[in-house]
Amino acid sequence: MAIKNRFGWSISRESMFETCMRSYYFHYYLSWGGWYASSSSICREAFKLKRLMSLPLWRGQLVHYVATKVLASLRKKGTIPALGDVTDYIEKRFHSQMKFSSSRTYLTEPKKRGDRLNIDWLALFEHEYDRRLTDEKIEKTIEECREGIRGLLDSPILHEIAKTDNRYWIIENIDLAEFAQVFDFDGAQVFAKTDFIYRGLDGTFDIVDWKTFSSAGRSTTTSSEPPIQNDPAQAPDKDHTTRTGVQLGVYGYYASAVMREPLESIRLHEVNLLDNGHEILHRIDDENIDIFRDHIRAGIKKLSEVLVDEDIQKNEARGLNAFPKNVSSRCRYCNFYRICEEPGSSLRLD
Numbered sequence: 001m002a003i004k005n006r007f008g009w010s011i012s013r014e015s016m017f018e019t020c021m022r023s024y025y026f027h028y029y030l031s032w033g034g035w036y037a038s039s040s041s042i043c044r045e046a047f048k049l050k051r052l053m054s055l056p057l058w059r060g061q062l063v064h065y066v067a068t069k070v071l072a073s074l075r076k077k078g079t080i081p082a083l084g085d086v087t088d089y090i091e092k093r094f095h096s097q098m099k100f101s102s103s104r105t106y107l108t109e110p111k112k113r114g115d116r117l118n119i120d121w122l123a124l125f126e127h128e129y130d131r132r133l134t135d136e137k138i139e140k141t142i143e144e145c146r147e148g149i150r151g152l153l154d155s156p157i158l159h160e161i162a163k164t165d166n167r168y169w170i171i172e173n174i175d176l177a178e179f180a181q182v183f184d185f186d187g188a189q190v191f192a193k194t195d196f197i198y199r200g201l202d203g204t205f206d207i208v209d210w211k212t213f214s215s216a217g218r219s220t221t222t223s224s225e226p227p228i229q230n231d232p233a234q235a236p237d238k239d240h241t242t243r244t245g246v247q248l249g250v251y252g253y254y255a256s257a258v259m260r261e262p263l264e265s266i267r268l269h270e271v272n273l274l275d276n277g278h279e280i281l282h283r284i285d286d287e288n289i290d291i292f293r294d295h296i297r298a299g300i301k302k303l304s305e306v307l308v309d310e311d312i313q314k315n316e317a318r319g320l321n322a323f324p325k326n327v328s329s330r331c332r333y334c335n336f337y338r339i340c341e342e343p344g345s346s347l348r349l350d
Contacts, residue, residue, distance in 0.1 A: 005032045007304070007312040008182075010191035011247045014299045021306070025323035026050065026336045030349075045339055045347050051111070052125045052335045055133075055141050060212040062097070063148035063273060064195065065119070065174050066090045067210055070152060071196060075166040080158060086149050094142050097122040104128070116175050125335060148212055148273040155277025157208065157269055161198055168199035183258045188300045188312050192254040205261040207251045211244075211272040244270060245282075249292035252284040263289065320349070 005028075017024045027050045033039050034047020053061070066089060073081050097120055100106065106123035126133045152158060161169075172195060181192050196208040248268045255261045268282040300312070306323060308316040317323070325331075331341045339349045 005029070005315055006189055007307070007315040008189035008191055009185070009296065009300045009303055010193070011250060013191075014303065017303055020326040020334070021323040022320075022325040022340060023334055023336055025306075025317060025320065026339065029317040042339060042347055042349055046336065048107075048123070049128070049335045049338065051106075052123050052128055054125050054333075055137060056212075058097075058122065058124065059141050059144055059148070062090060062093060062145055063152075063212050064172075064210055066093070066149060067152055067195070067273075068171055068174055070158075071161075071169065071171050074158075074162055075169060075171070078162075080153060080162060083150065083153050086153065087146055090145050090149055091142065093119065094145055096120045098124075098138070101127045119175065125333070129337070144212070144274060151273035151275065151277040152210070155271060155273070155279065157271055157277070157279055160200075161196075161208075164198050164201060166198075168197075170194070170197035172196065181254055181258070183254060185296055186300065190250075190254075190296060190300075192250050194251055194254075200267065203265060204267045205255055205259070205265050206267045206269060207248075207255060208269045208271060209244075209248060209251070211270060212274050213272050246292070246295060248282050249284065249288060250296065252282075253289055253292045253296070256284070256289055257293075 013024070013028070016027060026046050030043060031046035031050045032043070034043045034045070037044075039047075066086065069089070070081055070086060100109075100120045101122040101124040104123075104127060106121060109118065109121065111118055111121045124133075125131070172193075181194060183190055183192070194207050195210045198206050198208070200206050248270060252263075252266055252268055255266045256263055263284055263286065266284055268284070270280040270282065272278050304310045304312050306318055308314065308318055325340065327341070331337060334340065338345050339347050342348060
């Protein structure tokens with residue numbers, strides 16, 4: 001039976017849609033089925049390109065992955081792993097994945113082996129497009145990976161987590177590609193991909209979101225939605241972004257509406273591992289829940305408007321013209337540059 005391309009909404013999907021609708025079309029529709037050899041060449045190319053990663057995105061993914069390993073080890077052994085051991089591990093993963101990508105092994109090796117992800121699998125944008133990667137960029141990236149691990153192991157929240165009952169821990173299982181959490185909202189799938197959940201010593205329901213914002217600063221957003229409120233006991237971070245607030249708000253909605261946790265027990269922890277594990281604690285209330293429920297509903301409607309008859313069950317895109325390009329200087333750094341804008345490309349889709 002063929003796998004169905006199901007409609008879904010998430011913060012990242014809506015963000016891509018708002019950034020460039022053409023890129024969104026390539027990522028979620030043109031690429032569908034591109035893993036089959038019988039698919040068209042443009043479909044297979046789109047599928048390959050959608051999986052490319054930038055250096056910062058890879059860095060964040062790698063640090064997140066190792067964070068799950070640290071938590072799994074803490075659950076099993078009862079102690080936080082030594083910094084040297086974790087640093088050695090992330091460096092090993094870094095070099096093996098870099099070798100995999102630079103040799104372009106991603107063109108021949110599948111991303112999954114049986115029911116498990118190939119943890120060495122990586123396809124960097126720079127390698128696919130033959131863009132030069134300087135030694136300085138590579139060393140900066142690996143040093144930020146080390147910094148992220150130091151931030152994790154030194155973070156107060158990790159030591160707090162270590163004191164809690166690990167029976168209530170929910171650790172993202174990246175090896176098995178089990179990405180929590182997915183829930184139904186008005187017939188649509190909503191993805192609220194939390195990094196870690198635990199039950200506090202005082203019974204709170206705690207959701208942790210590991211961030212890896214570089215020292216250059218946090219990304220910005222043009223969203224008009226207000227962020228959720230910081231805990232009144234803490235001063236708001238001047239670089240706190242609206243997108244992060246909405247993302248955490250969706251997590252809060254999930255905890256309240258799906259997990260049925262009382263609002264007063266929900267704690268949302270934003271922890272930047274590249275800022276010495278600096279944490280911002282967020283709280284939600286009835287007004288916040290209404291805001292984020294409305295945000296999800298509006299987001300689903302927005303993404304459905306480019307579907308035939310706006311039918312999210314069929315999830316059939318209306319066609320290329322319904323997804324206009326957002327042409328800018330950033331296009332050259334888009335995964336889909338080859339099929340969208342690259343001059344002379346035989347696979348360019350005009």
